[in-house]
Amino acid sequence: MSFSFRRFGAVLYKEFIQMRRDRITFGMMIGLPLIQLFLFGFAINADPRHLPTLVEMGDNGPLTRAVIAGMQQSGYFDFRGQVSGVAAGEDALRRGAANFVVVIPPDFERDVVRGRAPEILIAADASDPSAVGGAASALSGIVAVAIRETLTGPLAGGSASPPFSVVLHRQYNPEGKTSTNIVPGLLAIILSMTMVMITAVAIVKESERGTMEMLIATPVRPFEVMLGKILPYVFVGYVQTIVFILAARAVFNVPFDGSWWAFFIGFNLFIVVNLALGFLISTAARNQMQAMQLSFFTILPSILLSGFMFPFAGMPGWAQFIGQAVPATHFLRVIRMVMLKGGDVADVAAECGALVLILVVISAAAMHRYRQTLD
Template sequence: MRKTISSERSRGLSWGRIVAVLRKELVQLRRDRLTFAMMIGVPILQLLLFGYAINADPRHLPTAVVHVDAGPMARSVVRALENTGYFRVTAQVTDREAEALIAAGRVQFALVFPADFSERVLRGERPAVGVYADATDPAATGPALTALAALPSLALAHDLRGPLARLQGNAAPFELRVHRRYNPEGITAYNVVPGLMGVILTMTLVMMTAMAMTRERERGTLENLLATPVRPAEMMAGKILPYALIGYLQVLVVFAAARVLFGVPMMGGFAMLTLAVLLFIVATLAVGFTFSTIARSQMQSMQMTMFYFLPNILLSGFMFPFHGMPRWAQWIGEALPLTHFVRIVRAIMLKGAGWADVWTDAAAIAVFTVAVGTIAMLRYRQTID
């Protein structure tokens, strides 16, 4: 018998045997629909995100205008500002309100006119217009601030004609004074390192939690757990608490590196940061537990983790400016907990924000946690049944 088998193998390749193995793999792939869906879905997701959502040159950034002067010169400057393509005026507010909007991350810039701007331009006094910029993300503010260089000499070209043409002399009729807030040196590490807390937690905790339950299922020990009087909520809590402690350890390592190695400032309170981390860890672990109730193997758990991780890292504002993405991509990003956690961490560490500034982002994470946790509990009950 052995001689017969070895003699058949020695005859060379057999297309019949290759086709038989091929058919077997196709049947197995058809049965594993989740893996097949991931193989098709991940490339499509990458194509859509990188092709449409990602923008390294963000434009139409939200801008507030402190419009004390309602004269024609100020209106011309605002129109010229929007014509650059980098600014989109979303609000006309007071100086204090502009500061609050920048601190909360709702606008990227604020343009502040003096009260008598138009009159001073006509008198040839070259008044100064203030530009406040949220410089926590240098990639978002850099190109826009560069576009402002030509604004003073071009913005009033249509207004200063005829007898007023003399005001368009060698010097521009007004000047811009840029104030970069929260990261005036434009250090990239100040923006990236705080966001790494959320990225690391998302990647590791979702995968570890998702694989924990599927490992029990693969090893056949899940049936023993289901035979015990442990309730679904108790099972979920017991499974995720060890990983919550691991998540806190990861945060401490990143925070220590941020302070010691990169010199990232800590303007807010550490207790507030701890509470924000706890809220995000619970949300992340709820996602992992939900995946564990869907996946049938550890390989599927890893595939689902990568499918979840990809939009989080690309649409959260961690790698690319959030306001530079198209509106539909921003809507998707708003549904992801990492988007809100990155905002909270950067606001606490770089801006010294309080709960009044970040409560909306914290509430969004809490709503996400409740929704995903409910799905996880319902699916776990179905597993028991």
């Protein structure tokens, strides 16, 4: 049989009609490339700048001000205020309120003049090594400029050694190991991928097989259906988490210095949030392919806007605003706080509260869209 352009055109026309009817797939084809373009083009920053910084001012002379001004002008440090005492600085680093705390020792300028070579201490939250690297490399240049513009005579660098030094103290990951930062965050990404996709596909599969009609015909309430569908997969999340923690300890030697209760509360909330999100996706998807596409649609923000790959504080303001609505953002803070910084329940209370709020919103939307009657 010879090739017929008429038959070929009929099939081609039919496929375009089918594509137009499948609005979710058509939207994914247009929307996904645009989202990737904007996320990778604007939100992703491999050289983060304007990182929140606090300062403990033990001295406030011209040289001190020159060093602070040089750090500010470098673009890496964004000074947000002052702290008093070591404990306040440590607390700011643990809570994530600052990436750096600059400590100017008392009588700093007097010691410089007397040739005692004092040290400026910069305590850095090195749980994310990529946030520290660029700022650390800029410090030597900042010091050189401050000396050149402020000091005169022999103090300006005529001697073999500089009149003062800057010491960078990396906390929570002193060796700067990437695995110490990445491995805890991977748990959030793995749970996001599996919990959302498993729930969405499983529920849509029941609709395709017709078994959902039997549920709809019963007096089961929407919340009861959602709860019954979600809870079995909570145990799947438990198994994944246990295997992950054991492997992280045995293979990568990732510490676990904090409270198990804080971790238990945080990861249970995170699992339930993702399962509820999967349930919400299932109410919009008509088939398993759409469910997988929509699930994948939620994975990109979890990876790119949560602080998993790039420092959250280094992203643009609008990206941080969107990232606050991503559940993985808050769970990443919980797990890094607990595993790397020795956090307890009080330390993760704010992030757990954010997860609860996201859970309420997603659950309300899912129950609103759930239909007790078939079209």
